Amino acid sequence: MKNQQLAETVKGWLLEAGELIKQRMKNSLVVSTKSHRSDLVTNVDKEVQQFLVERIEHFYSNDHILAEEDGRNYLPNMDGRVWIIDPIDGTLNFVFQRENFAIMVGIYEEGIGQLGFLYDVVKEELYWGGVDIGVFCNDRKLLSPKNLGAKDGLWGMNGAIYAQNIGNVQKIGKESMGVRIIGSAGIEFISLLKGNTVGYISNLYPWDYAAGMILVNEFGFKGSFLDGSQIDFQSQEKFIVATDVAYGEVMKNVVNF
Amino acid sequence: MKNQQLAETVKGWLLEAGELIKQRMKNSLVVSTKSHRSDLVTNVDKEVQQFLVERIEHFYSNDHILAEEDGRNYLPNMDGRVWIIDPIDGTLNFVFQRENFAIMVGIYEEGIGQLGFLYDVVKEELYWGGVDIGVFCNDRKLLSPKNLGAKDGLWGMNGAIYAQNIGNVQKIGKESMGVRIIGSAGIEFISLLKGNTVGYISNLYPWDYAAGMILVNEFGFKGSFLDGSQIDFQSQEKFIVATDVAYGEVMKNVVNF
Numbered sequence: 001m002k003n004q005q006l007a008e009t010v011k012g013w014l015l016e017a018g019e020l021i022k023q024r025m026k027n028s029l030v031v032s033t034k035s036h037r038s039d040l041v042t043n044v045d046k047e048v049q050q051f052l053v054e055r056i057e058h059f060y061s062n063d064h065i066l067a068e069e070d071g072r073n074y075l076p077n078m079d080g081r082v083w084i085i086d087p088i089d090g091t092l093n094f095v096f097q098r099e100n101f102a103i104m105v106g107i108y109e110e111g112i113g114q115l116g117f118l119y120d121v122v123k124e125e126l127y128w129g130g131v132d133i134g135v136f137c138n139d140r141k142l143l144s145p146k147n148l149g150a151k152d153g154l155w156g157m158n159g160a161i162y163a164q165n166i167g168n169v170q171k172i173g174k175e176s177m178g179v180r181i182i183g184s185a186g187i188e189f190i191s192l193l194k195g196n197t198v199g200y201i202s203n204l205y206p207w208d209y210a211a212g213m214i215l216v217n218e219f220g221f222k223g224s225f226l227d228g229s230q231i232d233f234q235s236q237e238k239f240i241v242a243t244d245v246a247y248g249e250v251m252k253n254v255v256n257f
Numbered sequence: 258m259k260n261q262q263l264a265e266t267v268k269g270w271l272l273e274a275g276e277l278i279k280q281r282m283k284n285s286l287v288v289s290t291k292s293h294r295s296d297l298v299t300n301v302d303k304e305v306q307q308f309l310v311e312r313i314e315h316f317y318s319n320d321h322i323l324a325e326e327d328g329r330n331y332l333p334n335m336d337g338r339v340w341i342i343d344p345i346d347g348t349l350n351f352v353f354q355r356e357n358f359a360i361m362v363g364i365y366e367e368g369i370g371q372l373g374f375l376y377d378v379v380k381e382e383l384y385w386g387g388v389d390i391g392v393f394c395n396d397r398k399l400l401s402p403k404n405l406g407a408k409d410g411l412w413g414m415n416g417a418i419y420a421q422n423i424g425n426v427q428k429i430g431k432e433s434m435g436v437r438i439i440g441s442a443g444i445e446f447i448s449l450l451k452g453n454t455v456g457y458i459s460n461l462y463p464w465d466y467a468a469g470m471i472l473v474n475e476f477g478f479k480g481s482f483l484d485g486s487q488i489d490f491q492s493q494e495k496f497i498v499a500t501d502v503a504y505g506e507v508m509k510n511v512v513n514f
Contacts, residue, residue, distance in 0.1 A: 181438040
């Protein structure tokens with residue numbers, strides 16, 4: 001019940017943030033590079049993060065925030081209630097494609113996922129839900145996808161990990177129905193929720209997996225770092241999430257990391 | 258003028274074929290394998306092809322047809338008027354994702370492209386056009402994307418070619434803004450037309466590139482087999498298409514095939 005009320009509040013903020021993004025997309029973006037020439041941030045990433053941070057700090061002033069931009073990208077622990085935010089996940093897609101990106105928000109309490117939100121702004125599809133709620137796309141409740149094996153579906157992957165065969169992941173590509181590279185963790189988690197893919201492997205920061213993990217957990221997916229250790233919201237790590245069956249198969253028989 | 262009238266006819270057929278696909282997507286698909294376990298064909302691929310072939314044979318009985326399914330997959334030459342059809346391009350996506358696939362039709366006269374059609378049925382976006390027409394998405398005329406260099410945008414690729422670094426293509430991935438794998442040549446050609454990607458490299462049959470090449474030619478893109486030889490509508494070959502600038506750059510400096 002408490003989660004449901006909070007979910008309604010956050011959904012309202014995200015729809016507002018989506019409108020802001022659509023407005024800004026009518027004009028040129030101000031694009032800056034971060035660590036290298038294809039690690040981009042735009043004025044819109046920063047503006048959306050500020051929009052969300054201001055509301056959280058106003059209405060939930062005791063909560064903590066971990067977010068991609070503006071020096072908010074580290075928390076020493078997950079004590080209390082923590083909001084984990086990626087204002088625009090898939091910034092390269094946002095800049096070059098003007099689609100295939102998502103706003104992501106995950107809410108944790110004492111390290112336990114409560115509510116997750118993945119908003120595909122261009123498609124106007126807001127995936128949301130969590131503990132005691134299940135998973136919805138806008139107003140439509142989703143059914144859990146089939147618990148398929150690793151070979152029986154498509155996999156999402158990060159381009160560099162796939163090209164360099166890190167952890168032996170090319171074997172997964174060869175033995176499964178194939179690999180897709182979308183370039184946004186948020187859109188990849190949405191693919192898992194819809195049953196479009198059976199697993200996803202990438203190199204992710206906490207804000208890339210925080211929201212999505214809460215939602216796929218509701219459907220029994222398994223996720224961890226690629227070495228099998230538990231996700232810890234601390235730094236960028238190689239990451240895998242898949243159906244329960246597919247996760248077990250590839251971690252036992254394929255992944256060597 | 259003649260092309261414009263023919264285009265209106267074909268657009269009508271494609272909208273009908275799209276409705277047929279949407280109807281069939283409400284029920285289970287009948288899926289069969291062709292050359293290997295991830296080379297699939299469904300009852301719907303065959304039905305859509307038959308729908309189009311019957312109309313062509315009825316209204317344009319002197320024309321020739323080259324099409325993916327049902328033994329129509331070879332023509333010795335491109336004499337006369339030739340229709341090249343992929344009833345569902347991206348069959349794996351159609352089966353596993355129920356999106357990210359396209360109906361494709363290209364019309365050639367004496368080997369010269371006249372009209373191309375790429376229909377993203379789920380998004381209800383029909384890209385069409387050709388000689389003396391330009392390129393449209395539904396009723397909206399498209400402007401040519403920028404003639405960007407290879408490093409200044411995203412590239413679409415085929416998963417196996419990228420993973421195996423055939424022709425040295427991983428270097429393109431590293432030096433550009435990144436690689437995307439969508440799993441449908443039709444959707445990849447649409448990405449080029451929208452400026453979402455600057456180039457695309459895959460292993461394609463004639464029906465995979467016939468329609469798309471007519472449209473991207475209108476915008477000055479360059480395409481060939483990966484060894485630089487001209488496309489010939491004969492068999493499956495490694496294929497590259499890119500903006501004029503990007504094509505020149507990678508064929509001179511990167512591709513080694």
